[in-house]
Amino acid sequence: MNKKYSFLRIVISVALQDAGEATRSLEIAKGIRDICPSKTNLEIVFLSHGSMFEEKILRNGFGIYKCEPKLEGTGFHADLKPNTNNFVGNKELAIELLKGEIEALKELEANLIIHGFGPFASIARRILDISIPSICFLPIPFQEDVFGSSLMKDVPDQLKLLSYLPVALRRTLMRLMPKALKLKAPILKQNNIIKAAEFCGVGNAKLKNIFDLLEADLTIVNDFGEFYNEQKIPDNFKIVGPLYSPNEMNIDVDPLIKKVLQDDKSDLKIFCTMGSSGTKKQLLEAIKAIISVKDNKWNAIILAPPAVCSLSEVLDCVGNSKGIYVTDRFVQASLINSMVDVVVCHGGQGTVQTAIANGTPIVGVAMQPEQQINLDNIVINGCAIRIPITRWRASNIQDAIKAIQNNSFYKKNADKLKQKFQDIDGKRNSAKVIWNFINGKVLIEK
Numbered sequence: 001m002n003k004k005y006s007f008l009r010i011v012i013s014v015a016l017q018d019a020g021e022a023t024r025s026l027e028i029a030k031g032i033r034d035i036c037p038s039k040t041n042l043e044i045v046f047l048s049h050g051s052m053f054e055e056k057i058l059r060n061g062f063g064i065y066k067c068e069p070k071l072e073g074t075g076f077h078a079d080l081k082p083n084t085n086n087f088v089g090n091k092e093l094a095i096e097l098l099k100g101e102i103e104a105l106k107e108l109e110a111n112l113i114i115h116g117f118g119p120f121a122s123i124a125r126r127i128l129d130i131s132i133p134s135i136c137f138l139p140i141p142f143q144e145d146v147f148g149s150s151l152m153k154d155v156p157d158q159l160k161l162l163s164y165l166p167v168a169l170r171r172t173l174m175r176l177m178p179k180a181l182k183l184k185a186p187i188l189k190q191n192n193i194i195k196a197a198e199f200c201g202v203g204n205a206k207l208k209n210i211f212d213l214l215e216a217d218l219t220i221v222n223d224f225g226e227f228y229n230e231q232k233i234p235d236n237f238k239i240v241g242p243l244y245s246p247n248e249m250n251i252d253v254d255p256l257i258k259k260v261l262q263d264d265k266s267d268l269k270i271f272c273t274m275g276s277s278g279t280k281k282q283l284l285e286a287i288k289a290i291i292s293v294k295d296n297k298w299n300a301i302i303l304a305p306p307a308v309c310s311l312s313e314v315l316d317c318v319g320n321s322k323g324i325y326v327t328d329r330f331v332q333a334s335l336i337n338s339m340v341d342v343v344v345c346h347g348g349q350g351t352v353q354t355a356i357a358n359g360t361p362i363v364g365v366a367m368q369p370e371q372q373i374n375l376d377n378i379v380i381n382g383c384a385i386r387i388p389i390t391r392w393r394a395s396n397i398q399d400a401i402k403a404i405q406n407n408s409f410y411k412k413n414a415d416k417l418k419q420k421f422q423d424i425d426g427k428r429n430s431a432k433v434i435w436n437f438i439n440g441k442v443l444i445e446k
Helices: 020-035 052-061 074-080 091-109 119-127 146-151 169-176 190-200 255-261 281-293 310-319 333-339 350-359 369-380 395-406 409-422 428-439
Strands: 007-013 042-046 063-066 112-115 136-137 220-221 236-240 270-274 300-301 324-327 341-348 364-365 382-387
Touching: 007 020, 007 063, 007 091, 007 119, 020 042, 020 052, 020 136, 020 428, 042 052, 042 091, 052 063, 063 091, 091 119, 091 190, 112 119, 119 136, 119 190, 136 428, 146 364, 190 428, 220 310, 255 300, 255 324, 270 281, 270 395, 281 300, 281 310, 281 341, 281 369, 310 324, 333 350, 341 350, 341 395, 350 364, 350 369, 350 409, 350 428, 364 369, 369 382, 382 395, 395 409
Parallel strands: 007 042, 007 112, 042 063, 112 136, 136 220, 220 236, 270 300, 270 341, 300 324, 341 364, 364 382
Antiparallel strands: none
8 A cells, every 4th residue: 555645636527518527526526525534635626628517616615727728618519519429529629628638637746537438637647658546437337348248228329220120129139239349339439539649649558449548447337236237347347326416505496497396287297408418409309399288288397508509499499388487597406306297308317317316207318328328227127218319309209208197107116216226325435435446546645
């Protein structure tokens, strides 16, 4: 074990434009601080290229290091311009992001790097050839052998023609698909980030896919361990339990939201949220499904993130529909989930876990494979209906909502999984695993 001194600087590098990465990393930071040994002077610094979450990070007592290039910080799509197969939409932007994080690590002299799906600091430490230990946190055990075996239960939506097949047939095809073929999925390549690493001189570290980009000394998985009983998880992967943003103290639900959700004349209450990774097309289709129902009275809270769709466009889509409240402001998602009957959403881990933590069934759509895995794990547990992105149309969404409305099976299963979630403290478990790693691996300097 290394000799320990009094000062520890942890650098957290995530895609702060993404609500899920931002909120999970903040919870992890708070958990680390909560159980920090009394004699350790702990400093946690978040790298940021611009984010609406900077104020929240500062308010919680953590530092911000502003990296180049400076982006608007309004959302994942607006800033990183992802395409079908790349989290960062062009090589030039990826190069600038990587250069910025290289400079940040040079200046900060971190003792430990923690990163999520945004791997730039992890690549930067390899380019600098400095032995900074690293921890990756992920929503799923995203490792090559695990992914190649049975991590995905359904055919990826990106295989558009196959997505129209019945779900049972799709799952059978996925089980029969050879590992080598699964690992050829274009989204696993992340060519723009790899080209950026090569341009910046990654050297002998051979980066061929996303698994190489995310490689760390330790990976923690913020999900329910029972979902992965069939998988052989590597020793340096630790499944620590669900992790989502709790309700903030002293913040209540907007009275206008309460009015919509406490309407006794409504047959069904819905929360519609596509997060920062959703798109305008998917959001507007969901709204059309909600407002066009003829035989039921549905009330809904619709979240319209500015980076996804302007408030005016959403309001134009809603028109004069009654019982609908639209907002582009922060809402207490957990409180609202507890007040509704169905959540219509993308498959972001925080959104999915917040719904299930409140026993609320889901109608969902995945923007990429990780979100599809999140949703399919809930589908298999009888708590959700996932609609392939190729079939995310108002009529199909409406049918799925009605299926949940008319069958208590979904609510009963959501309540069962809720009880299991409540028995796990993912935040504290994450912090304990990280401190165990620090005590065994990290040199804490004066």
